[in-house]
Amino acid sequence: MSEEPPRRRTIRDVAKAAGVSISTASNALNGIGRTNPETREKVRRIAEQIGFRPNALARSLLTKRSHSIGIITNDTYGRLTLPMTAGVSEALVDHGVSAFLCATNNDPRLAQLHLEALLDKQVDGIIFTATRADLTPPIDLTRLAIPVVYAFAIGPPTAPTFIPDDAQGARLAVQHLLDRGYRRILHITGLEDYLAAQLRAETYRDLAGAELDVLFGEWTEEWGHEAVRLVMERGGDLPEAIFCGSDEIARGVIDALRDRGLKVPEDVAVVGFDNWRVIATQTRPPLTTIDMELKELGRRAGLAMLDLTRGLPVEPGITRLPCSLVVRRSCGA
Amino acid sequence: MSEEPPRRRTIRDVAKAAGVSISTASNALNGIGRTNPETREKVRRIAEQIGFRPNALARSLLTKRSHSIGIITNDTYGRLTLPMTAGVSEALVDHGVSAFLCATNNDPRLAQLHLEALLDKQVDGIIFTATRADLTPPIDLTRLAIPVVYAFAIGPPTAPTFIPDDAQGARLAVQHLLDRGYRRILHITGLEDYLAAQLRAETYRDLAGAELDVLFGEWTEEWGHEAVRLVMERGGDLPEAIFCGSDEIARGVIDALRDRGLKVPEDVAVVGFDNWRVIATQTRPPLTTIDMELKELGRRAGLAMLDLTRGLPVEPGITRLPCSLVVRRSCGA
DNA sequence: ACCAGTTGATAAAAGCTTTTAGCAAAAAAT
DNA sequence: ATTTTTTGCTAAAAGCTTTTATCAACTGGT
Incomplete structure (x- = not known):
């Protein structure tokens, strides 16, 4: 009993x-x-x-190092946050450091609540991540006594910040098309007020020439369809290839092209951005796209945090991490 | 200085x-x-x-309650885990309890490492979650001195376990079709060795009659295409509606039907399972589907954990939580 | 005026670990 | 043989909080 x-x-x-x-x-x-x-x-x-x-609690009480950090995210969906978090953990777990995950849903009250709980638990540092780099956090993290690292989010210039290298990613995509002989390349992308969209578009213009203008729209399949319709309606030569700002857009584009009897990649090549597997592997043909290496991004953020908590110097400011090209079949075998 | x-x-x-x-x-x-x-x-x-x-550390040292719990997941992708985690946090944050998230990638070594870190930090309990309910955890959690709750995963009979009610979800889907007058209903689903697939199929057979057999296959769009091809080739009357085991399959089915000139929902109605927004909102037409209410599932798991850590009684064994029907347009307006 | 009970506060212990300072014995140096 | 150094170990403090036991002062009753 x-x-x-x-x-x-x-x-x-x-x-x-x-x-x-x-x-x-x-x-x-x-x-x-x-x-x-x-x-x-x-x-x-x-x-x-x-x-x-x-007992880690007793030890921490004395050493002032709790071997735990907080990750604050505003992502409810998980597509970006979880791979990143996995990367962070990967960097930390061997050092006995664990990560509290706080989903704020972008609600300041919730964020504040989470933050207080974290500080009470004497976390050694905080990693802030977002669904979009150029968005301000729902709470002020600049006056904390502990280090803060930003991942897929932009913080103050003094804070170490890790974001994907959008320009390099775009270059990878466009250059791949150019290397395969495609010339008249169109860029269909998302909302113009996203920094990422601007950076990718800029690189595209530099490399592909700006004969055809960039088509900004939503980050959706629907916009992919719509954009193709616009291009067809305005007539003129069809593009030889289309660089899409996201896999979702690319999927819409591919479907729209097929609806119109155009073959990918024979008639038009398509390259996407995100390597969101559920989309990229299921388009017909499977999508060649850019992977932002989110896990690696998280790993780097975790390593930076590790150094910071040890008092080692960490370069402040933005570090842009390289994307990689994932070749499938939408730009030819 | x-x-x-x-x-x-x-x-x-x-x-x-x-x-x-x-x-x-x-x-x-x-x-x-x-x-x-x-x-x-x-x-x-x-x-x-x-x-x-x-200082929560000092307090915990004395009170033996750390106000933190661990979530161990084998999901690297995040689609299931993050909504659930958000639900868990939601239930806990008001009580000052934070959650460590440990992504194990299903690697026993990693899981063990995470578990040890959690125990050292005196977590009050552990929630185990998986990408699939009927999969054994990569580590043994049955002999711990702290309570363990299973969410979207099945543990020992003594442990509180929360999983979606697959049968009820399937009933929701099939009944919706029946209510709208569709009769000859086909079921295209995933791998037969998934418990979820079996439960849904069973309910389907009970409700729709088993004139047409269930088509088991992969959990992919591709299988959706393939299954439609099979059905068309074997001839006979077309089904009036198709109940798909996942949104991905549903998407493949819808695309395949359109390829063959069949209209959804006029010629064939389709209902999916998952409410995975990136898919369900982007099919043409948008997909009527079943939502597993993962956030609520997480919330319930969190509440159970809260009670357990307070020594309150919690009913052991499996609790199946209701799914909900999300009506879009693939079964008529 | 004395005793019992109540009130409001405090010292000290407990929780578990690390670290500082110190002590006794052994080893080395004079 | 005596002094210095080294070695191996220990007592105690520190870290921050909660809780138990105790104490002094006050209230009210006879």
Whole structure:
């Protein structure tokens, strides 16, 4: 009936079992101070035997390092946040650091609540991530006593910031088309007030020449359809290739082209942006696209955070991380 | 140069500023013990003024409740995990409880590492979530001293478990079709060894009659195409409606029907499963589908965890939470 | 005026670890 | 043989909070 809870072993248990003082046990386990090798091994063996694991709370209270960080995101959907979070964890887990994930839904009250809980728990730092780089956080993170890193979000110039290199990604896409001999390249993309859209469009113009203008619209399949309709209606030569600002747009474009009897990539080549697998692998043909390497982005943010919490210098300001090209079949085999 | 870090205020600071002892300050702030109302107000006012917030680590060390829990997931993609996590947080944040998110990628080593970090940090409980309900966790969570709750995953019979009610969801879908007058209903779904697929198929057979057999296949758009091809080739009457096991399959089905000149919903109605917005809103026409209410699922798991950590009784075993029907246009306006 | 009970506060212990300072014994140096 | 140094270990403090036990002062009853 009265099942006594299996109390966790403390360093006191180790000390007693090894017949030494608590301090010696601590020294032996942490390999600091002056300890007889024999004693050290004995203590370690016994600790291992009885399954001792130090209480991180007590340790943190003293060392002022909690080995936990907070990730604050405004993404409810998860497509961007989870790969990034996985990357962050990957960088941290080997160092015993865990990450609190706080989904704020972009609600300032919720964000404040989460932030307070994090600070109370003495997190060593905070990583802020967003669904869109050029969006201000729902709370002020600039006056905290702990380091803040921004991932897929832009913070103050003093904070380390990691975002995908949109220009480089666009270059990858357009250059791929050029390399394969496509010339008249059109760019169909999302909302013009997204910084990412601007950067990609700019690079596109530099590389592809600006004979054809950039078509800004929504970030949806529907806009992909609509854009193709516009292009066909205004007549003139068809483009040889289309660089789309997102995989969703690309999917709309591909479907619209097929509806009109045009073959991809024979008549028109298409390249997307995002490598959102559920879309990119299921278009007909599968979509060649740009991957923003979100996991790597998260990993880098995690590593930066690790350095910061150790007091090591970390270069402030924006670091743009390279995207990669994922070749499928929409630009020819 | 030597910027002194703004040390966090402790209860000691409050006590000193209020001219009382630490114990009195603690009593006043927590409203326990015997305290003169005047003193209590004074202490609270001063605490507020100097911005005192108790150190959760120290508190937890004593009370044995860390006000943090761990979420272990094997989902790297985030589609299921993030909405659920958001739901969990939503249930917990008002109680000052935060959640560590651990993405294991289904790697036992990684899972073990995460688990140890969580236990060291004295989490009050663990929620395990998966991308598929009938999959065993990469680590053994049955012998822990803390409560474990399963969400979108099946644990031991003694553990509270929350999963979507697949049968009810399927009923919702099929009944919707029947209510709208569709009779010959076909079911195209995913892999037969998924428990979810079996449950949905069973319900479908009960409701729609089993004249037409269930078509099991992959969980992909491609299979949706392929399945339509199979149906058309084998000839006979076309179904009046198709109940698809996932939105991805539904999308393939809709596209395949259109390719063959069949109109949705005029010639064939289609209903999906998942309410994965990027798909369901972009099919032509937009897809009527079943939403598994993942956020609510997470919220329920969070609430159960909350009760467990407080020692309140929580019903063990599987709780199937209702899905909802999201009507768009693929079954008529 | 004395005793019992109440009130409002406090000192100290507890929770678990790390770290500082110190002590006794052994080793090395004079 | 005595002093200095080194070695191996330990007691105690510190980190911040909550809680238990205690204490002094006051209230009210006889």
